[in-house]
Amino acid sequence: MLLIKLLLRNAFRHRLRTALTILGISIAILAFGLLRTVVSAWYSGVEASSASRLVTRNAISLVFMLPSSYRDKIRQIEGVKTVSWGNWFGGIYIDEKNFFPNFAVDPKTYLELYPEYLLSPDEKTAFLHDRKGCMVGRLTARKYGWKPGDTVTLKGTIFPGNWDFVVSGIYRGRDKGTDESQFFFHWEYLNEAMKKTAPQRAEQIGFFILGIKNPDQAAEVAGAIDRSFKNSISETITETEKAFQMGFVSMTEAIVIAIQLVSFVVIVIIMAVVANTMAMAARERTNEYVVFKTLGFGSHHLAGLIFGESFVITLTGCAIGILATFPAAKAFGDAMSTFLPVFFVSPRTVYLDVLASVIVATCAAIIPAVRVVHIGIAEGLRKVA
């Protein structure tokens, strides 16, 4: 107990230096936590994807459509349970800067495949029965002040014209990682309009979402689908939802790698700062450690004091940094909700913060501890005298 008291007092003996070191650690942990959260947000689509869902799209590119007739053929393939479909609509709300993902989907099958989008029974009924109805994520609805019954007009970019929708329901995510920024409306509404205005673009589907009976057979089912459309006018690529989402992330992989690298650099820098603090503290107290040795204290006691002090300083900074990460992430997430709709500090990020702090504390204390343990008592006492 006395030794714990001693290491606590040692840690705060040089108050300004310790305070500045703790501040540095807090900022580093805050930066590390935010950067890791950005990376997690980047992968949120991948993380939220289900192993029992496959995505089928045109083999050439996502921008090329597939005929709606594929729907029935896909349904007949062994292992496929549910088939849903949709198109990227790319609509703009008032101004281009008001970005949120919007899709034309088949509501019934889509909601069957995505139970993570939660609607009240009344809202669900309203959405399913109103062809002009739309279902909006809580984040986007809050941002633009929409509520059920409101009429929302999107300006089409891929499908020209002004498109009016009635907000049928505002969904919330079942899980923390569910994207609550999306906007869904009836594919039939889009298709009927296309039949009238651009018949050549009617009955075209951007992607199929498939629910499969057994996730373990995903590869076989995907292979069977793609084989059935081989040598057709529109060949397909079928992959798991995760692989599909990863395809988007991999386009920006260099940015993610850079962010990850910076997050580790921050930790390395703070490690050097803490190591410097510990080296200075241990050097200043060499005579005290020599006295401890003289009194009969062993190497493990001395190393314990130095490592303990390093841990007290680092973990204090870590705790402050973690506490600061939550409000900072909230503010950052709100500001960046257009680009990173799923932005929250995950338990994994907190664990990584603590792990990074433990590594920093350990590495920072190694050299001072080794020096103190190896200093000879007579030599140390001569230096004191």
Place this chain on the structure above:
Amino acid sequence: MPPPPPIVRIRDVSKSYQRGSQTLPVLQHIDLDIAEGAFLALMGPSGSGKTTLLNLIAGIDKADSGSITVGSRDIMTLSETDLAAWRSTSVGFIFQFYNLIPVLNARENVELPLLLTGLSRKERREHAELALQVVNLADRMDHYPSELSGGQQQRVAIARAVVTDPLMLVADEPTGDLDRISAKDILDLISRLNAELGKTIIMVTHDPRAAERAHSIRNLDKGILNNAPD
């Protein structure tokens, strides 16, 4: 009546230091017996090797050759770990500059060596308070070193040295950093520990007045100990 067996028995001890390519002999073929309950002063000019000899006796430095037996143990054969354990129970240290831990109060400083014993927290506290009473600092036990005078700090250091009831006390210039009055108080206290508690004391000093308190004085010169005790 035969004299009591020596508590410290040094035979043919030599010690040298390496300075670059030079070997500097510090102690040469030292033979010395110190009886239990003795109060020995080691004197000599700077660089004569008296502190080195004290360090060897206290087990904080290693001789190049010879043997040093304290009590019944040949401390030259002990490993670093065993030597540390032996020091914690057998030797009390009094330094010139007190060497108290500044962030611990007087009682906590005295309690430090007891952490290496099996005593409970309450027992450690009681022992530390008793040792501070012995050095007449019972009323200052909650004071930090910075709140104590040099003489008081040295008394705390003496309490720390005696709290484990060691075989012997080694003191390296214990009055070297004190004014005359404080030095006298400390010498009185050391003499009392020797006379009343029977502690064996080995003291290195430059100060003839301090040396006068000892029962015997041995002089070292260029690493050679005078043959005859004074």
